[in-house]
Amino acid sequence: MTDSSVRAIVGLGNPGAEYEYTRHNAGFWFVDQLAEAYRADFRVESKFQGVTARIRIGGSDLLLLKPATFMNRSGQAVQALASFYKFAPEQILVAHDELDLPAGAARLKLGGGHGGHNGLRSVHQHLGENYARLRIGIGHPGNKDLVLDYVLGRPSQADLRAIEDALIRSQAALEMLVTQSWSKASQLLHTDPEKMAAKKEKGPPPEKKPT
Numbered sequence: 001m002t003d004s005s006v007r008a009i010v011g012l013g014n015p016g017a018e019y020e021y022t023r024h025n026a027g028f029w030f031v032d033q034l035a036e037a038y039r040a041d042f043r044v045e046s047k048f049q050g051v052t053a054r055i056r057i058g059g060s061d062l063l064l065l066k067p068a069t070f071m072n073r074s075g076q077a078v079q080a081l082a083s084f085y086k087f088a089p090e091q092i093l094v095a096h097d098e099l100d101l102p103a104g105a106a107r108l109k110l111g112g113g114h115g116g117h118n119g120l121r122s123v124h125q126h127l128g129e130n131y132a133r134l135r136i137g138i139g140h141p142g143n144k145d146l147v148l149d150y151v152l153g154r155p156s157q158a159d160l161r162a163i164e165d166a167l168i169r170s171q172a173a174l175e176m177l178v179t180q181s182w183s184k185a186s187q188l189l190h191t192d193p194e195k196m197a198a199k200k201e202k203g204p205p206p207e208k209k210p211t
Helices: 024-037 071-085 118-127 144-151 157-178 183-192 193-202
Strands: 008-011 044-047 050-057 061-065 092-097 106-108 132-137
Touching: 008 024, 008 071, 024 061, 024 092, 024 132, 024 144, 024 157, 050 157, 061 071, 061 132, 061 157, 071 092, 071 118, 092 118, 106 157, 106 183, 132 157, 157 183
Parallel strands: 008 061, 008 092, 092 132
Antiparallel strands: 044 050, 050 061, 106 132
16 A cells, blocks of 8 residues: 555444444544544535545545445445545545454454455445455454344443544554555554553663673
């Protein structure tokens, strides 16, 4: 992925107050955070089947989209946006909740499968698999039969704080992706924050004296 290649950030989630604070809406949380940080207002865009906002990072204009189609039809809104602006799949970053990562973790990924995620499955159907993703960890209930209730439930206070920390790091990574490179953004986001803090606290290694 080349520098500043991302042109749109799509947050996946379900519309409506009953879903607003559920784990499945972590993608919505991320684009809401971006809109607040950059003082952008969402507006209804019927042709994109959702709400959109515009932000500017480091001289680059980015579109934010929250589909209003419900999770399992998210691809309709993403395809409409991509077709209208003629965005290539790799120019679209899809932010979504990720069961396979613990709460507090977040990862960037380009391409690959949908992993059973209904929102990603829909995007695959309409856009193919070569789009970028921001995987926001929400943890796993430990039993696949509990997944539906889990993703549509609210996280614990501890998990919510961890997810919020991950969203802050994700915003910093996005800014680095746009202004510098995908590799530097990935390195920033994928580094364990506890290890980073411990390294800073420990300080640099002592200088070796010449022998």
